[in-house]
Amino acid sequence: MSEEKTVILRVDSSMRQHGSVSRELAEYVVAQLRADLPDSEIVWRDLKSGVGHVNSAWRDASLGSPATRSGEDRALLAQSDALIAEVERADIMVFAVPIYNFSIPAALKAWVDMVCRDNVDGATATFSGGRERQKQAIVIMTSNHTRAGADDEFATAFLQFILRFIGCTNVNMIDVTGLANDRADIIRAAQEKIETVCKATVSRNISAAAE
Numbered sequence: 607m608s609e610e611k612t613v614i615l616r617v618d619s620s621m622r623q624h625g626s627v628s629r630e631l632a633e634y635v636v637a638q639l640r641a642d643l644p645d646s647e648i649v650w651r652d653l654k655s656g657v658g659h660v661n662s663a664w665r666d667a668s669l670g671s672p673a674t675r676s677g678e679d680r681a682l683l684a685q686s687d688a689l690i691a692e693v694e695r696a697d698i699m700v701f702a703v704p705i706y707n708f709s710i711p712a713a714l715k716a717w718v719d720m721v722c723r724d725n726v727d728g729a730t731a732t733f734s735g736g737r738e739r740q741k742q743a744i745v746i747m748t749s750n751h752t753r754a755g756a757d758d759e760f761a762t763a764f765l766q767f768i769l770r771f772i773g774c775t776n777v778n779m780i781d782v783t784g785l786a787n788d789r790a791d792i793i794r795a796a797q798e799k800i801e802t803v804c805k806a807t808v809s810r811n812i813s814a815a816a817e
């Protein structure tokens with residue numbers, strides 16, 4: 607069995623810092639995982655202050671060869687390097703994602719662009735980095751009205767695709783959409799689903815570590 611400890615990466619993308627449902631449920635996910643993986647390391651990436659966006663200089667720097675990059679290029683790519691390293695180390699990723707204008711928050715899309723740097727020319731079939739062990743993802747998706755799976759909901763398909771692209775063999779969506787209607791019931795149902803999903807995630811993680 608591998609001696610490496612499990613790394614849990616939590617990524618928050620709600621711009622609400624107090625009373626945020628997605629943050630509270632992400633906290634609940636992490637607590638559930640920690641209960642069964644007490645030695646795990648938690649890495650918390652909070653996108654509340656935003657993430658650098660791809661611009662012209664960043665694109666040029668990313669396309670250059672790593673061996674010949676100038677100090678300026680390396681500085682431009684430093685945040686991307688840090689975010690990629692967090693993803694590479696993670697065994698389990700927990701995303702707190704409120705729906706913003708029928709899709710994911712801009713900060714989370716910027717995070718994706720920083721992490722998927724290898725795909726900057728659009729020709730990359732798979733993400734290059736990562737541990738040998740499988741990665742898993744748990745996504746808490748909240749909204750007031752837009753329902754998961756509805757014709758006007760564009761977050762789920764993108765997240766499922768991109769999380770597989772960055773190496774998650776298992777992506778679990780926790781539907782917390784429609785909070786404006788049955789808030790208490792929706793949150794209670796989400797907590798129940800989280801408990802089941804976390805047990806299954808831990809079990810898969812332990813099996814993968816033993817391989």
Ligand SMILES: Cc1cc2nc3c(=O)[nH]c(=O)nc-3n(C[C@H](O)[C@H](O)[C@H](O)COP(=O)(O)O)c2cc1C
Nearest residue numbers: 620626627628704705706707708748749750751752
């Ligand atoms: C910029 C912005 C855009 C939003 N767009 C939508 C939307 O398209 N559909 C919807 O139901 N709620 C929308 N909302 C509401 C959020 O989805 C809701 O407040 C959030 O999911 C609650 O999670 P939180 O408490 O973790 O922020 C939007 C909120 C913001 C700030």
